[in-house]
Amino acid sequence: MDTSANVMSATSSEAATSSSAHPPVQHPPNGWGPPYLLYLGNAHDELAAKTARGLAHWRPQWCIGQHRRSGCRTTVGLADMDFAQARANGANTMIVGVANAGGLMDADTVDDIVAALDNGMHVASGLHQRLSSCAPIVAAANRNGLQLFDARHPPLLQVGSGRPRAGRRLLTVGSDCSVGKMYATLALEQEFRRRGLAADFRATGQTGIFIAGGGVPIDAVVADFISGAAEWISPPREDDGWDLIEGQGSLFHPSYAGVSLGLLHGSQPDALVLCHEPNRAHMRGLPGQPLPDLRACLEANLAAARLTNPAVQVVGVALNTSRLGADDARDVCRAIEVAFDLPCQDPVSMGVSRIVDRVQSCFGD
């Protein structure tokens, strides 16, 4: 029995549509998979809960509730449930949807994961620290006959070759971490497909992997294999379609720029979309580290991308304007359009139609 397929058709008419529009979800039958309880724990802000938020936004039909520790004010807008309630409501898997620097589980999180298992749910996690590395969690999974899935456990990879390959690829790049690269990429997939263009979202992070059912957690691969991982997730394609590759980090983030550069080289992108959040005070997690100038950021990404694809073009700017009013959002988009001669939209509030127009005019689709 394929639980995930059953769930998708049983819970939402949108799911029935997306089951044909998306590549098959690769959840194991009778194992982990939707419906999901989203674990927020002590998530201290919206960004820390980004895995949960991404799932709730892009696959709402799979998400039946959230679990928060007392005092946690972050929400993804779902019903709060304890573990027994979640199981009674049909939750099959708890997704540990909390991102924190270093990716470690604290003692509270371990206790909660054990409790979820003891209440009958599989557990899937996107943290660096593996569920399977924690003895109490492994013991709880074993005594309940349940699965642990570590989305950040990458497949065996080769080093990148840099050799040109068939197919067309678009990569989202960013001025910073957590500026909306995954959202922009998923919105682009939706718009490409709406126009009848073959296009597939290629996931490089844990949230994307939970959404796509496959991918490589590129920040978790051994450093020598970053560009090889990018080549692996977007192999040669001959159908004239596009791979839309989820970007990670930023060339200007002192903690993670190596990941961004390897992903850029391995993706060999034909098209870049620059993602940015206006008015951010400093680089994510690093008070005092200013954001790069947007033009310098764009030029640095183009210069680096040319190493493996000299013909690379920027096709648009995707802004995360979620902290701005609608008028301010329109104004900042317009200012960037004029300054850069590129379409600029917020993928969530405005869609990405003008960016895809630019792709079609640049690449003749």
Added chain:
Amino acid sequence: MDTSANVMSATSSEAATSSSAHPPVQHPPNGWGPPYLLYLGNAHDELAAKTARGLAHWRPQWCIGQHRRSGCRTTVGLADMDFAQARANGANTMIVGVANAGGLMDADTVDDIVAALDNGMHVASGLHQRLSSCAPIVAAANRNGLQLFDARHPPLLQVGSGRPRAGRRLLTVGSDCSVGKMYATLALEQEFRRRGLAADFRATGQTGIFIAGGGVPIDAVVADFISGAAEWISPPREDDGWDLIEGQGSLFHPSYAGVSLGLLHGSQPDALVLCHEPNRAHMRGLPGQPLPDLRACLEANLAAARLTNPAVQVVGVALNTSRLGADDARDVCRAIEVAFDLPCQDPVSMGVSRIVDRVQSCFGD
């Protein structure tokens, strides 16, 4: 009993000197450590044997022989020995000193490692694939009561913070892989110390780790932690001395540039030395991929380094002229000196005195 200390004082007067000049070697007592048999296997060229060659060059007093498969023409200039001969001559550990893309062991290599263990030697390896992941090797180690050491198995790390830290750091960067960054860094350490300046070689690759007795195999860390690893190997220092950090890869190598960028950001270098091999036809391992223009390479490294140290300066160019005649080597160094207004020397054939002169004039030592 500290075998490594005994070996150092017993085999060479140079070893007695270097035991005070170098940080203490961290080989476990009664475990793996020198004297070494260097395993070349089927190494198809000089570069493939670079771990063995580096050890033979920088720690000759530790290396008593080499082992090659029939047909292998690569040599590091040591006596050829089979495993029994090596053991009879006092070899304590076989170093698997073969670098190959991907870092995997072929069947011949596995057979040889098992034979070395069965002849009574510990085995240390710098390959990505762990000795401890290979059942026949683990079985051989167990039945002989011997150790396996995987130099590419990194410590637990934090993500990079980008925060400025005390101390001065010099990083070697390259136009390509395998152009002599480790040699240049070790030569710099020698020259700094000859002048009475406090300076420590910080190893980022397996050969350097075998030489220094510690370090982090930076191409083997999880991608998110590259810059954090660089911060870890060169912590704040207050003695007015220098950390001389071994560079890896190249910002212009499509397979490995992510490692180079993370290392650059985490090192927060005050000084860069650009390493290059003239007349190389293409990037290492990638026929058709040209080397970068040297000035573009220098500018790209400076631009990236400024993210975490805006005051970074280039203090010299280290050329690997091993394939040139002496006259040609001098000419190419002179041409670069004039074009770049920087000291340019081959660390092996010419030393690095003029580069260290420049460091002293720039930084007031």
